[in-house]
Amino acid sequence: MTNNPNSIEAQKANKISRRDVLKTAGVGGVGILLGASGFGGLMSITESKATSKTEKEIVPFYGKHQSGITTKAQNHIYFVSLDVTTSKKEDLIKLFKDWTKASGLMTEGKTVGELSSNEFLPPKDTGEAAGLSPSNLTITFGVGPSLFVKNNQDRFGLKQKQPKELVDLPKFPLDALEEVWTGGDLCIQACADDLQVAFHAIRNLIRIARGKAILRWAQTGFQRSKQADSKNETPRNLFGFKDGTINPDVNSEKEMNEIVWVQPGDGPNWLVNGSYLVVRRIQMFIEVWDRTLLKEQENTFGRQRESGAPLGQKNEFDKPDFNHKDENGQDHIPADSHFRLSRGDGTQKILRRGFSYSDGMDVKTGALDAGLLFVGFQRTPSKQFIPIQTRLANMDKLNEYISHRGSAIFACLPGTKQGGFIGETLFN
Numbered sequence: 148m149t150n151n152p153n154s155i156e157a158q159k160a161n162k163i164s165r166r167d168v169l170k171t172a173g174v175g176g177v178g179i180l181l182g183a184s185g186f187g188g189l190m191s192i193t194e195s196k197a198t199s200k201t202e203k204e205i206v207p208f209y210g211k212h213q214s215g216i217t218t219k220a221q222n223h224i225y226f227v228s229l230d231v232t233t234s235k236k237e238d239l240i241k242l243f244k245d246w247t248k249a250s251g252l253m254t255e256g257k258t259v260g261e262l263s264s265n266e267f268l269p270p271k272d273t274g275e276a277a278g279l280s281p282s283n284l285t286i287t288f289g290v291g292p293s294l295f296v297k298n299n300q301d302r303f304g305l306k307q308k309q310p311k312e313l314v315d316l317p318k319f320p321l322d323a324l325e326e327v328w329t330g331g332d333l334c335i336q337a338c339a340d341d342l343q344v345a346f347h348a349i350r351n352l353i354r355i356a357r358g359k360a361i362l363r364w365a366q367t368g369f370q371r372s373k374q375a376d377s378k379n380e381t382p383r384n385l386f387g388f389k390d391g392t393i394n395p396d397v398n399s400e401k402e403m404n405e406i407v408w409v410q411p412g413d414g415p416n417w418l419v420n421g422s423y424l425v426v427r428r429i430q431m432f433i434e435v436w437d438r439t440l441l442k443e444q445e446n447t448f449g450r451q452r453e454s455g456a457p458l459g460q461k462n463e464f465d466k467p468d469f470n471h472k473d474e475n476g477q478d479h480i481p482a483d484s485h486f487r488l489s490r491g492d493g494t495q496k497i498l499r500r501g502f503s504y505s506d507g508m509d510v511k512t513g514a515l516d517a518g519l520l521f522v523g524f525q526r527t528p529s530k531q532f533i534p535i536q537t538r539l540a541n542m543d544k545l546n547e548y549i550s551h552r553g554s555a556i557f558a559c560l561p562g563t564k565q566g567g568f569i570g571e572t573l574f575n
Contacts, residue, residue: 179400200308204280204340208254210562211472212408212420213569215285216524217397217498220382221338224368224502225345226332226426226520227353228555229360231294235286236303240574242359246352247568256281259355273354276347277366284339286348287425288569294332310414312528313558319540321551328428328553329390332364335521336424340373364553368502368520381455381463385503385517387546388448389455392463395496406496406531407524417572420561421535423525425532428504428553431518436548442525448546449484457486485545488538495535497525518549528556 206214233239249259256279259273294302295309335352339345345367353362370382381389394401402467404410409418436444441452449467450457457467459479469487471479480487500522509516525531539547560570 151526152306152307175301178293179440195465196502204283204367205255206281206283208251208286212422213287213559214254214562214563215287215336216422216559217403218283218285218338219498220370220502221228221285222340222372222523223338223342223345223351224520225337225342225365226368226522227335227365228291228363229335229353231302231332231334231358231360234302234399234573235360238359239303240570243570243574244290245355247563249351249355250348250569251305251565253351254281254284254286255389259351260342273347274349275350276344279341279344279347282339282341282344284337284344284348287336287338287424287559289334289336289559290570290573291555293330295335296390297332305415305573306413308417310418310558311571312414313525313556316425316528316536316554317533319536319551321540321546322554323552324554325552328364328366329554331557333360334424334426334557342367342369344437345497353469365456366504366520366553370502377383384501384519385433385505386444386448388444388450389463390430390501390519391499392450392455393490393496394499395400397498403498405526407498407526410527413526417575418561419557419572422526422559423524423528424557424559425521425523426553426555426557427519427521427551429519429521430509430516430550430552432548432550433515433517437534439548446481447548449480449486458484478549481544483542483544485543488543489535491538495531497523497531497535499523518552524559 177285187270190299191492206218208214231239233242252259255274258272258274258277262272264271290313292309292313294306295313296302317409318324335349337348337352339348349365373379376382381392388422394483395406397403407422409421409423411419413419438575439447445451454461454467457480459468459471460466467486467490469478469480473479502520502522503517504520505515505517507516523532562567563571563574
């Protein structure tokens with residue numbers, strides 16, 4: 148045998164000696180595993196598990212409809228409203244194209260761009276979601292009435308395309324709206340099971356919009372996490388009551404076409420397969436509510452707090468009996484209860500996708516600044532949200548404990564195929 152360490156014989160001997168060392172060193176199962184599959188085999192097992200888990204946490208961005216509408220609600224929301232600063236239509240189109248590309252990447256857990264080899268340039272991606280799973284991220288875009296006409300000016304030659312339904316909501320009784328939480332030319336709703344993932348999406352989309360649009364207002368929100376609620380029950384709001392019991396079935400194409408998705412003939416064809424989004428920032432007077440008797444709380448909602456059942460019934464999804472009277476001859480479900488008024492005759496429905504929020508302390512009152520970020524999707528706001536909210540604003544007993552601070556309406560654009568871009572139908 149040659150003494151040359153680089154000789155073929157020496158290399159073979161070296162390989163054998165390493166294998167023998169592993170066997171005699173007592174590595175046991177590890178040695179067997181490596182001997183059976185090699186390092187490559189071990190890596191493939193690990194990678195396949197990670198890939199499988201990641202794939203389950205991806206909600207496709209491209210499709211007939213935008214995700215984040217009928218998608219099962221995630222743990223967190225990051226909602227922003229923006230004002231467009233450019234006056235050029237081509238800038239707006241470029242923005243939506245760039246947003247589409249970035250959103251398609253981020254919803255798959257990827258960065259918005261490769262790391263630049265030039266250390267004297269900022270990275271294309273901000274980096275805080277590096278190594279994190281997609282966390283079921285959905286990104287939903289909408290356009291507001293002021294994108295079409297503002298100060299009586301046709302801003303981008305889109306005035307003739309503005310749907311009749313896309314107008315500022317009327318001022319409802321008891322509204323206490325603040326400008327800092329109201330309106331906007333565009334909106335982005337990012338929802339994810341991880342707040343950092345949602346924040347990363349919003350941050351990068353705002354960054355891409357630099358020079359074309361600026362942030363108008365923003366609100367984060369949360370639900371009980373999926374980990375905390377293994378039974379997958381209806382979420383509870385910050386008053387402790389279940390919220391969303393009477394939502395339509397998102398798995399029913401018939402119901403979604405009737406209630407949520409804009410249909411041919413409803414208005415301009417560019418919005419077909421889109422939806423109208425109403426968002427309301429509703430402050431809850433937590434401390435006042437916490438001093439209210441349970442019976443009064445239940446009469447306010449018209450439901451039992453523990454089970455969520457309509458008053459007089461046993462289970463959450465039992466049919467309510469609005470003709471039933473109590474021992475004093477009073478309606479078992481009060482006429483001014485939130486449930487009874489929001490339901491009406493049962494013909495006006497919307498898809499609610501609300502989240503709770505908590506923004507620390509209200510400096511004006513010293514109380515908690517917390518409440519509900521109401522998010523509702525519908526096909527025709529004038530026949531759905533507006534009549535519902537009109538009833539609630541006039542009679543709802545819950546008004547004693549809440550105040551509407553912010554409000555906006557947007558037309559959520561139809562989905563798009565890969566290779567196209569969100570808003571393509573509007574700009575064609």
